[in-house]
Amino acid sequence: MENKKVLVSGASMAGLTSAYWLNENGFDVTIVERASKIRGGGYPIDVRGSAINVVQMMGIHEELNAQNLNNMKFNILDNQNNITSKFTDESMKDNKDIEIPRGDLTHALYKAVQEKNIKIIFNDSIKTIVALNNGVETELESGIKKQYDLVVGADGIHSNTRKLTFGEEENFTKYLGHCFTGFTMENYLDMHKEAVIYSEAGRTAIMYATENKESVHTFLVFSDEKEPFVNHRNIEEYKKLVKNKFKNISGIVPKLLEALDKSEEIFFDTTTQVIMDDWSKDNIVLTGDAAHAPSFLTGQGSSLAMIGSYILANELKNNNNINDALSTYEKIMKPFAEINQKAIENEGSFILYPKNEEEMEKRSVILKQLENMNKEDMEAHDMIDITRVIEYPNLSNQ
Numbered sequence: 419m420e421n422k423k424v425l426v427s428g429a430s431m432a433g434l435t436s437a438y439w440l441n442e443n444g445f446d447v448t449i450v451e452r453a454s455k456i457r458g459g460g461y462p463i464d465v466r467g468s469a470i471n472v473v474q475m476m477g478i479h480e481e482l483n484a485q486n487l488n489n490m491k492f493n494i495l496d497n498q499n500n501i502t503s504k505f506t507d508e509s510m511k512d513n514k515d516i517e518i519p520r521g522d523l524t525h526a527l528y529k530a531v532q533e534k535n536i537k538i539i540f541n542d543s544i545k546t547i548v549a550l551n552n553g554v555e556t557e558l559e560s561g562i563k564k565q566y567d568l569v570v571g572a573d574g575i576h577s578n579t580r581k582l583t584f585g586e587e588e589n590f591t592k593y594l595g596h597c598f599t600g601f602t603m604e605n606y607l608d609m610h611k612e613a614v615i616y617s618e619a620g621r622t623a624i625m626y627a628t629e630n631k632e633s634v635h636t637f638l639v640f641s642d643e644k645e646p647f648v649n650h651r652n653i654e655e656y657k658k659l660v661k662n663k664f665k666n667i668s669g670i671v672p673k674l675l676e677a678l679d680k681s682e683e684i685f686f687d688t689t690t691q692v693i694m695d696d697w698s699k700d701n702i703v704l705t706g707d708a709a710h711a712p713s714f715l716t717g718q719g720s721s722l723a724m725i726g727s728y729i730l731a732n733e734l735k736n737n738n739n740i741n742d743a744l745s746t747y748e749k750i751m752k753p754f755a756e757i758n759q760k761a762i763e764n765e766g767s768f769i770l771y772p773k774n775e776e777e778m779e780k781r782s783v784i785l786k787q788l789e790n791m792n793k794e795d796m797e798a799h800d801m802i803d804i805t806r807v808i809e810y811p812n813l814s815n816q
Contacts, residue, residue, distance in 0.1 A: 420444035422740075425556060425566045427544055428573035429456060432706025432723035434527035436570050438476060439731030441534040448566075449536060450558060452543040452573075456528045458521035461600055461626055461635040462487055465516040465523065469721035472728045473516075478526045487517040487628055491612035497668040499616075503782075519628050519635075523720065544569075547582045549700035568740055569702045572727065575690055577708035583699055593645040594713055594762065596689035596771055599660050602633045603677035609634060616669035619774045623664070623671045636674055638664060641773040645688055656686040689713045691759050697752070698744040705730050710755035715771070718758045726751045 422445055426437045429451035437447045465473060465482060473479045494503035531538075539558070548555040553567045571579025581587060607614065609627030616623045620641040627634045640663040657678060664671050678684070692711040697704045706723035713719070730747045737743035772778045 421446055422567035423553075423565070424448070424568045424570060425450060425544075425554075425564075426570045426572055427579045428571070428577075428706075428708070429453070429528070429538065429540075430524060430572065430574060430706070430723070431527065431720050432708070432727045433570070433572035434524070434531050435472065435476075435724045435727035436572050436705055436731060437536050438527070438531050438534060439728050440570075440734065441531075441536050443731055443735035445731075445734070447534075447536045449531075449538045450542050450544065451538065451540050452578075454541050456524055458525065461520060461637065462490070462517050462628055463520045463523065463720045464717050465518065465724075466718065466721045467515075467725075469724045470514055470516070472724045473526075475728075476527075476530050478530055479516075481526055482516050482518055482523065485518050485522050487519075487611055488515075490517060493612065493614045495614055495616045495669055497616070497618075499669060520720075543573075543578055544582065547579070547702060549702070554701050567701060568734075570730070571702065571704040571708045572706050572723075574707045575687070575692060575711045577704065579702065580704055580708050583702045583704075584694070590692050590694050592691040592693055594689040594691065594715065595641055595643060595773060596639055596715070597642060597646060597659075598637055598639040598687065598689065598714075599656060599678070600635065600637050600685040601678060601681040601683065603636050603674065603681065605632055605634045606673070607634075614670060616671065617772050617778065618667060619772060619778055621664060621667060621671075622771050623667075623669065623674050625670065625674070636677065638671075638674060638678070639771050640664070641771070653682070653684055653686075657684070660686070689715055691762075693759070697748050701740055703730065703744050703747070710752070710759065712755070712759045713762065716758060716761050718761070722755055722758060726755065 424440050424445045424447050426433050426440070426447060426449045429449050433449055437449050441447045470479065473482055490506060492505050493501045496502050542558045542560045544556055545559045546557045547569060550565065553565050554569045555563070555565050556569060557563045569579065571577050571583070573579055575591070576587060580590065584590065605627055607625070609625065611627060611629070613624055613626045622639045624637040624639070625634045638660055640660070646659060660678065661675055664675060690711065691713050692707060692709065694709060697709040705726045707719055709726070710722060711719060712722060729751050733743040733747045733750070734740065737746060
């Protein structure tokens with residue numbers, strides 16, 4: 419299937435990884451990205467388990483490891499900003515894992531893509547998709563019309579490709595009870611490679627300092643049994659929602675709300691999983707969060723995105739036709755994605771985001787036992803061994 423034309427929607431982890439490996443495997447690849455450039459900044463994320471193999475094969479492991487935020491310190495605060503507990507992320511992950519600011523990972527992937535013969539269209543997105551007998555016809559918002567042999571939807575939880583192909587988002591999402599907003603603010607505590615966390619039942623404030631810089635990454639997370647209907651692109655609407663949820667909270671929260679008011683670049687969303695029976699239809703396929711978002715509570719979204727994108731490209735290389743490749747991709751990747759989604763059932767998320775007083779009490783106990791807390795999750799991260807390019811792992815430990 420060499421030289422077949424592929425359009426990848428989205429230039430985040432899944433999209434860039436897909437484009438790299440599709441090009442490596444002989445496909446003619448174009449990426450379309452709604453934003454005007456590759457997004458920088460962002461909170462720390464993990465490259466775990468088999469995703470380490472992917473970045474090694476892409477030749478960017480050394481670069482990422484040099485920026486590793488390993489042994490990051492976490493400080494639990496009380497309402498007077500006194501430290502009540504301390505732990506490091508080494509107690510919650512394998513020592514091979516890489517923790518890195520989201521933007522640094524994206525830029526490393528983008529740099530690898532730039533070295534390939536891959537066209538990238540910024541400030542545009544897919545307007546219509548029409549399945550043909552032997553491919554897909556697309557029209558972009560800019561009016562560009564073109565036919566492709568395959569369209570890859572790598573455009574995140576709120577995937578436009580999924581909506582155009584499979585239907586409305588609410589048919590495929592599972593809300594997990596948390597809402598969060600992220601932004602940057604002044605590093606007024608002069609933190610370095612550490613985080614401070616203040617929680618009251620159902621509300622958590624976090625400040626991450628990734629490097630010795632003037633700014634820090636900030637999260638305000640609240641629990642709500644019913645998912646609020648807020649347009650995730652409407653900044654003023656969710657500022658109002660977040661300020662209302664955190665009013666009358668002490669600790670570091672007042673300072674964070676002041677910064678929220680002044681910030682213009684804010685990310686708001688819910689903790690949501692994407693669960694689908696099928697990831698492909700005709701010659702259109704989904705990968706990354708668009709297909710199987712595990713939610714940020716699992717810490718596995720970025721790794722799953724890169725692993726799935728590699729497997730997709732590899733199956734397209736090793737099968738004689740697109741339908742067989744997409745079927746095999748789902749057969750291999752779906753069990754792996756599902757078991758990582760189920761990792762949330764281990765309830766480790768209450769360490770950072772306790773929903774109620776009961777979880778606050780449980781957290782106090784668990785903080786003393788972090789060494790063993792995520793052992794089961796670790797096994798899920800490593801279930802797929804892709805050190806061999808063609809053969810995939812034995813999945814018998816599912």
